[in-house]
Amino acid sequence: QKEVEQDPGPLSVPEGAIVSLNCTYSNSAFQYFMWYRQYSRKGPELLMYTYSSGNKEDGRFTAQVDKSSKYISLFIRDSQPSDSATYLCAMRQASKLTFGTGTRLQVTL
């Protein structure tokens, strides 16, 4: 079993929809939780990070962490075609990041 599980998708939604992306993890030692966005053939770009259980909002993006369930989510409101990318969850233990496989999102007009 992988330490971080993420549905690879693809996930296709119409413009304006609310998108929900999720990851589960098994390692209780993970301390920080991040979401990266990766466009095709580019490096990952940090979107959000969280430490404690609860919600964190930044514009159209909301990150949610539930440590008791070992479950994290990223919500995207009012999705745009420019949001079409692969979304990677990442979790940090000490200095090392462990990534999920990424979920490919397509926002259609």
Place this chain on the structure above:
Amino acid sequence: DTGVSQDPRHKITKRGQNVTFRCDPISEHNRLYWYRQTLGQGPEFLTYFQNEAQLEKSRLLSDRFSAERPKGSFSTLEIQRTEQGDSAMYLCASSLVGTVETQYFGPGTRLLVL
């Protein structure tokens, strides 16, 4: 702040050849990381440096791989006697030691071994 840069962006080589990649981190960042990403997968940790010191290496990093950061600034990753299974995107990231220690990634070097 020009971000993390990597060179070359693409490399095609024949099996058995040696290749070397370079990473220039964000200037004030003292930690530098190497990851490998294959198609349809997330990046996998390979190794990281704090200043010049290599502090951790993944078991994924076979003895054909070597990384250096001689002056605590740029880093090189060398792969000797390349194999087709080495074909991947090699990503570099840098961070500043601290509580959150956000890692910022470069654009990657895409390696194809024929």
